[in-house]
Amino acid sequence: MQTVKLKIQRSEPSSGKKVSYDEFEVPVEEGMVVLDAVHYVENNLDPSLAVRWNCKAARCGSCAAELNGMPKLMCKTRVDTLGDHITIEPMKAFPVVKDLVTDVSHNYEVAKKIPPFTPKPEMKSPFLINQIDITRSKEFRTCIECFLCQDVCHVIREHHSDYFGPKHVVKIASLDLHPADCIDRSELLYHEGGLGFCDITKCCQAVCPEDIRITDNAIIPEKERIVDHVYDPIGRLIRVVKGRKW
Amino acid sequence: MMSSKKEGRFSVPELLEFNWRMWSFVLLLLLAGAVLFLNPVNPYHGYVDPFYSPTVFVIPIVALFRVTCYAYRKDYYRHVFKHPLACRADIRGEKDNRAYSGERTLFALNNFHRYFLYAGILILPFFYWDFYKSLIWQTGYFDLRLGSLLLLFNAILLTLWTVSCHAFRHLTGGRTDCYSCKAAPQFRKKFYLGQSFLNKFHENLAFISLVVVIGVDIYIRALMAGMPLDFTFIKVLL
Ligand code: SF4
Numbered sequence: 001m002q003t004v005k006l007k008i009q010r011s012e013p014s015s016g017k018k019v020s021y022d023e024f025e026v027p028v029e030e031g032m033v034v035l036d037a038v039h040y041v042e043n044n045l046d047p048s049l050a051v052r053w054n055c056k057a058a059r060c061g062s063c064a065a066e067l068n069g070m071p072k073l074m075c076k077t078r079v080d081t082l083g084d085h086i087t088i089e090p091m092k093a094f095p096v097v098k099d100l101v102t103d104v105s106h107n108y109e110v111a112k113k114i115p116p117f118t119p120k121p122e123m124k125s126p127f128l129i130n131q132i133d134i135t136r137s138k139e140f141r142t143c144i145e146c147f148l149c150q151d152v153c154h155v156i157r158e159h160h161s162d163y164f165g166p167k168h169v170v171k172i173a174s175l176d177l178h179p180a181d182c183i184d185r186s187e188l189l190y191h192e193g194g195l196g197f198c199d200i201t202k203c204c205q206a207v208c209p210e211d212i213r214i215t216d217n218a219i220i221p222e223k224e225r226i227v228d229h230v231y232d233p234i235g236r237l238i239r240v241v242k243g244r245k246w
Numbered sequence: 247m248m249s250s251k252k253e254g255r256f257s258v259p260e261l262l263e264f265n266w267r268m269w270s271f272v273l274l275l276l277l278a279g280a281v282l283f284l285n286p287v288n289p290y291h292g293y294v295d296p297f298y299s300p301t302v303f304v305i306p307i308v309a310l311f312r313v314t315c316y317a318y319r320k321d322y323y324r325h326v327f328k329h330p331l332a333c334r335a336d337i338r339g340e341k342d343n344r345a346y347s348g349e350r351t352l353f354a355l356n357n358f359h360r361y362f363l364y365a366g367i368l369i370l371p372f373f374y375w376d377f378y379k380s381l382i383w384q385t386g387y388f389d390l391r392l393g394s395l396l397l398l399f400n401a402i403l404l405t406l407w408t409v410s411c412h413a414f415r416h417l418t419g420g421r422t423d424c425y426s427c428k429a430a431p432q433f434r435k436k437f438y439l440g441q442s443f444l445n446k447f448h449e450n451l452a453f454i455s456l457v458v459v460i461g462v463d464i465y466i467r468a469l470m471a472g473m474p475l476d477f478t479f480i481k482v483l484l
């Protein structure tokens with residue numbers, strides 16, 4: 001029977017267990033995904049292995065991990081796409097709870113800083129929405145909050161800056177581009193959000209399992225909004241003449 | 247003021263890192279600049295070299311349009327500065343002890359991209375004009391040659407690259423939050439959708455147009471050196 005060798009990172013900071021790697025050999029079945037292989041280990045070889053998952057259908061975003069160094073969903077990645085040696089590590093940008101489980105709660109703290117949807121005061125009902133407006137903000141609503149993009153972003157992963165991160169820019173763009181919303185959150189991104197740290201290198205876009213064009217459709221448009229207000233002399237002039245703060 | 251949370255740790259300033267990629271890139275740019283300025287191409291048999299159209303002084307403007315373009319920015323941040331080189335953990339070339347300021351210090355200047363875009367748009371018609379002139383370079387004749395087609399091809403690619411620009415996309419449609427609010431959004435909507443479609447290929451267009459413009463320049467230089475690379479498709483007396 002064909003098998004695959006898994007090399008899984010183990011650790012548990014709360015009980016002082018340092019990082020080590022365990023190897024397991026797992027029989028391969030037709031169409032098997034990495035999460036299946038990890039479940040095989042958990043059920044048959046080492047029940048102490050910690051892994052977080054929920055839907056096994058690329059919907060909940062719980063099973064994010066690094067497979068051979070690339071952030072991916074374990075439930076959406078077929079074993080046969082990775083060769084016969086697979087290294088499975090937790091997301092490096094977040095603190096490990098145990099083995100493959102990371103603590104992503106920082107993201108929820110950042111999310112609280114984003115002003116929620118605020119309808120324009122002059123809104124009439126019913127509000128007829130044009131398809132183009134739906135298409136634009138719907139792309140961002142497919143985000144499953146897997147945080148793979150946050151994990152791969154070098155600004156967060158290596159430089160530990162206060163940059164909100166691509167996932168949150170996606171959220172902000174979904175609100176800013178909403179036809180009935182009246183807040184411009186690019187100001188928040190410029191000051192507190194640290195969008196200037198992003199150098200549009202598109203790793204976030206490359207790993208997004210929902211194929212959201214994060215950099216092209218969310219980050220660059222928000223950067224351009226900041227240019228309107230901060231860098232473009234004509235935009236600044238308009239701001240001064242109209243007496244606007246942002 | 248936001249900062250990187252790495253206080254107390256020494257890092258070599260970004261531009262002073264030992265980085266052979268950056269210095270070879272700088273050298274390459276200087277050499278290319280010197281070659282273009284010291285060996286200008288005069289119109290030859292009705293062909294105007296795209297680097298010198300309408301004048302040699304557009305070179306710095308066009309260069310800055312390229313340098314500040316989002317597509318090239320991505321590429322040099324990755325391949326010249328390795329921030330990061332690639333996305334995969336083992337080959338990303340990014341380390342947490344390296345200094346990094348992103349587009350907040352020197353590279354914040356890239357935010358002036360739209361002004362070079364405006365200049366680029368002003369220059370575009372000249373390429374079509376050069377194509378037209380190359381057709382009628384001999385008085386009384388209409389002369390369609392390979393070189394003319396290359397000039398046209400180059401003009402079209404430069405147009406596609408310019409039109410697919412992210413700043414152009416923002417200025418012409420992206421900044422509108424509410425298409426549902428406009429009385430007659432039909433044209434703007436179509437334009438924005440078409441432009442967004444092109445925008446998906448912006449990186450490819452950036453590189454193809456760069457290679458083609460350099461190719462056309464070399465082609466015209468080769469013709470001047472007497473290489474028999476041109477031929478006529480149609481030549482008629484007007
Ligand atoms: S494009 Fe920006 S947000 Fe995305 S990974 Fe690169 S630096 Fe991070």
Ligand code: SF4
Nearest residue numbers: 143144146147149208
């Ligand atoms: S934007 Fe994509 S990669 Fe980022 S959290 Fe959402 S689904 Fe995951």
Ligand code: FES
Nearest residue numbers: 055056060061075
């Ligand atoms: S288990 Fe839900 S996304 Fe993988």
